Amino acid sequence: MKQKSFTLIELLVVVAIIGLLTTIVLVNVRGAKSKAHDANIQSSMHQVRNAAEMSYIRNNESYTEVCDEVNNTLSNTGEFSYLEEAIKKDNGGQDVKCFESADKKDFAVSSPMVARTGKHWCVESAGLSIELDNPISSAICQ
Numbered sequence: 001m002k003q004k005s006f007t008l009i010e011l012l013v014v015v016a017i018i019g020l021l022t023t024i025v026l027v028n029v030r031g032a033k034s035k036a037h038d039a040n041i042q043s044s045m046h047q048v049r050n051a052a053e054m055s056y057i058r059n060n061e062s063y064t065e066v067c068d069e070v071n072n073t074l075s076n077t078g079e080f081s082y083l084e085e086a087i088k089k090d091n092g093g094q095d096v097k098c099f100e101s102a103d104k105k106d107f108a109v110s111s112p113m114v115a116r117t118g119k120h121w122c123v124e125s126a127g128l129s130i131e132l133d134n135p136i137s138s139a140i141c142q
Helices: 008-058 078-090
Strands: 097-100 107-112 120-124 129-132
Antiparallel strands (some): 097 107, 120 129
């Protein structure tokens, strides 16, 4: 009785096909992971704006608690510290820029994106959420 078995060539072809399919899947998953980080950044930035509005009401219509004006980052107080930590976790530890107007009636916050290299997501007190080509340098997303 003769047993049938696979030849070495057949086994190598199957292994090569599996390796190729694995590579394709891993490349696609990596792109999806970066896009998920960008979605998390956008969500956290929306939460920053919500927290800023609550702070605005608490502080007699002033955004004084939103930004750390020395470092131009989010404030280390309360929910802003937690949100900055969450954003940095998703953007690879890059700085989150934050600026308040001189009269403390406006603010803008921006963070670098991951999947869209060189782009920044910005939210501001006027309600705008927008993708920018550069980090912000004032209390306006521009």
